[in-house]
Amino acid sequence: MGKKIKNLDNFTKYMKVLILSFSNNKVNKDSFIPNKKGLTFACVDVCINNLSKRKIEAEHICMNFKNIKKCMACGERGWGSCLKEHKCILDDDFNTIYNLMNDCDGYIFITPVYFWEMSESAKTFFDRLKRCDVFNENSKIKGKKFISIACAGGSGNGTENTLNQFDVLNHFMNMEMIGRIPVTKYNYVEKTNEINKCIENF
Secondary structure, three states: OOOEEEOOOOOEEEOEEEEEEOOOOOOOOOOOOOOOOOHHHHHHHHHHHHHHHOOOEEEEEEHHHOOOOOOOOOOEOOEOHHHHOOOOOOOOOHHHHHHHHHOOOEEEEEEEEEOOEEOHHHHHHHHHHHHHHOOOOOOOOOOOEEEEEEEEOOOOOOHHHHHHHHHHHHHHHOOEEEEEEEEEOOOHHHHHHHHHHHHOOO
């Protein structure tokens, strides 16, 4: 059961944070992390454990194992049902996860860094999320808190550029970024403490 919060109708409900990760590397035999998980999934575990300590309900979805197609920019002038109906015409897992985001109180987005950018699955999902929600006057996502985590398993280069992409997302989605965390194999222990401090702000 999650941490109790008050909503505008003055009744008590429980806080729920949705963790979306964008890597399929659950296990890495060369990992420096004791449980041999990849850096992204190791950060997922850190988030779940810290949320649990604060009695906040957490749900984790690995987006690489979901069917999320790329945006088709369909319809008149490149806008389909996403503009007025705020749902995607494509029949895959996107709308289900979008609806789940509406029901959650905050989010943690964790992506590996590929070619100095967020992963392909992250770009695909956030492209469609912006299409459906940026112009939604009744959005249930805008204003909610989120933490962005960029995990670079090699040199660590590219984390800042990846976090800049989350800045762009935040600009258009009008959310509240409470954490902007670059994680590498060199700073992993230090950054787990930073993740914990950010989670305290949910």
